[in-house]
Amino acid sequence: MDTTQLLKGVLDLTVLAVVEGEDGYGYDIVRRLRDGGLPDVGDASVYGTLRRLYSAGALTSYVVPSGSGPHRKYYGITTTGRSQLKKQRDDWSVFSTTVTAILNNASLEGVTA
Amino acid sequence: MSTIDIAPETLSAVRAFLDAVRGELADLDPDELSEIADGLEADLAELVGDQGADALGDPVAYAAELRQAADLAPASARAGRFRRRAVGPLLGGLLDAVRERWDRAIAVVPGDVGGILASLQPVWWVARAWIAVQVGGLAFGAYELHVVPGQSPVGVGAFAVALLVSIQLGRQKLVPAERLRRATGLRVLMIALNVFAIASVPSVAQGLRHAQDDLQNRASARGVQQGYQQGIGSVGVTSHAGMYVDEKWVSNIYPYDARGNPLVGVQLFNQIGQPLNVISQAECTYKSPDTPSDKVRVYYPWTTGATQNHNVFPLASRVQDGTDPQSNAFNSTTPPAIGQFPLTHVPAVSLPGIRTTTQGAKGAYQAGSRPNTPVNAFNQGC
Incomplete structure (x- = not known):
């Protein structure tokens, strides 16, 4: 299933949701999304999304130095981010329910037709 | 993680x-x-x-x-x-x-x-700090170059600061490696500074060589002075005593009158009547420029009968064993002598309306035909 187009619409929501649970660095967040059932999520898309959410004030970031290699940049959610997540979660809930209902109805109609 | x-x-x-x-x-x-x-x-x-x-x-x-x-x-x-x-x-x-x-x-x-x-890196950190201080010394001329830049408070301070900065830069404490890697301008600057440090080595080496020569000259001058102090300690002179021309010690003076004829027994005083004493060390004598002989030339000051006057010229001298003047020297078979003037005759001089006082003076040096050779032909100390 090609979910690339679908992902674009929900990347903000899923990234915020993942970070809300626990602060994380870019690749860690990518991994959590993939482990969560979105194997096609692109690294660059996630990093870009993180940057955009950070610019919008939904995320905060901090650097954790590494003793032996390049440092890691961690992201955490802000109050603004939580509000945004709550709203988008509600929107998604309504939206997905609606889409599911439409799809179910269409499916039923298809069966009856 | x-x-x-x-x-x-x-x-x-x-x-x-x-x-x-x-x-x-x-x-x-x-x-x-x-x-x-x-x-x-x-x-x-x-x-x-x-x-x-x-x-x-x-x-x-x-x-x-x-x-x-x-x-x-x-x-x-x-x-x-x-x-x-x-x-x-x-x-x-x-x-x-x-x-x-x-x-x-x-x-x-x-x-x-x-x-x-990689393990030699700290050596380079110290070296470039040292070079930086030496280059600073050359650029500002604030102090002479020394192999150990610690002979002046400025040198010590500058080296300490340079060392600290260099080591911290090397340990990537001042500019973290990650930041340096991203800041290309800073990176180019660091490379340029390191290259400059390496390129400065010849200039610093030359400066040090000059400083070293200077140091040796001074040491040699000090040695001469110390030798003299030992030689004529009985006369009771102090260091820095005597007369210098072009930073070289004047050991004897050969006066000439206005006509250009040599004079013997000339007493010299300065503008306030102090005697112009010349300190004449015992000089080494040479068989050739590189071969000193085991005898030394010892100068004998003129005397009033009661005191020895070191402001009367030329000084008499003789070659003898030992650096101390001998009390019976003038009665020996080799008494001290004025010796040869460095120049047999010099050009006559005059000033309009000024009468000279030494023409035909009794003390004029009479010495028929003389070779034009100074007493200390090789013009060098011990």
Whole structure:
């Protein structure tokens, strides 16, 4: 299933949701999304999304130095981010329910037709 | 997890990829670019660690995806700034490539040359601090160069500061490696400073050589003075006593009258009536310029009968054993003598309306035909 187009619409929501649970660095967040059932999520898309959410004030970031290699940049959610997540979660809930209902109805109609 | 161990080859691949991505995003504001690329190195290194270098993919597509997701305007919209911004990442990439090539070249040399060079780094940190202080000394002329720049408080302070800065720079405490790698300008500056330090070595070496020569000259002068002190300690002179011309000790004076004829027994005083004493050390004598003889030339001051006057010229001298004047010297078979004047005759001099007083004077030196050779023909001390 090609979910690339679908992902674009929900990347903000899923990234915020993942970070809300626990602060994380870019690749860690990518991994959590993939482990969560979105194997096609692109690294660059996630990093870009993180940057955009950070610019919008939904995320905060901090650097954790590494003793032996390049440092890691961690992201955490802000109050603004939580509000945004709550709203988008509600929107998604309504939206997905609606889409599911439409799809179910269409499916039923298809069966009856 | 904040500590990551990354293999050098992985880091090289990641950095090359990241530089290419940065090049694609070079039209962005540097701060924005820094923000977006910050931390990516660690993330990408982990990605490569998980899935191999192929997981990196195409940097152009990666940059485009990143740009789109971050909602940044595409490069074409900012084309005006592209070329100017692109120089930094391009140069950074070039420096990375040189560094990688160097690392690879060193890695294949047997005998762990890379490891040895790495362990010699602290030596270079000290050396460049030392060079910096010496160059500073040359540039400002504030103090003479010394092998150990600790002979003046300024030298000690400057070296301490330079050493601290150099070591901290070397330990990447002043500018963290990660930041330095991203700040191409800073990186070029660091390279330029190191190259400048190496290029300054000949100038510093030359300055030191001069300083060393100077030091030896002074030591030699001190030695002469000390030798003299020992030689004529009984006369009771102090150091710095005597007369100097062109920083060289005057051991004797040969006066001539206005007609240019040699004079003997001339008493000299300064403007306040103090005697112009000349201190004449016992001089070594030479069989040839490089072969000193075992006898020394000892000067004998003129006398009033009660005191010895060191301001009467020329001084008499004789070659003898031992540096102390002998009380019976004038009764010996080799009494002290005036010897030969350095010049048999000098040009006559005059001033309008000024009468000379020495014409035909009784003390005029009468010495028919004389060779034009000074007493101390080789003009050198012991």
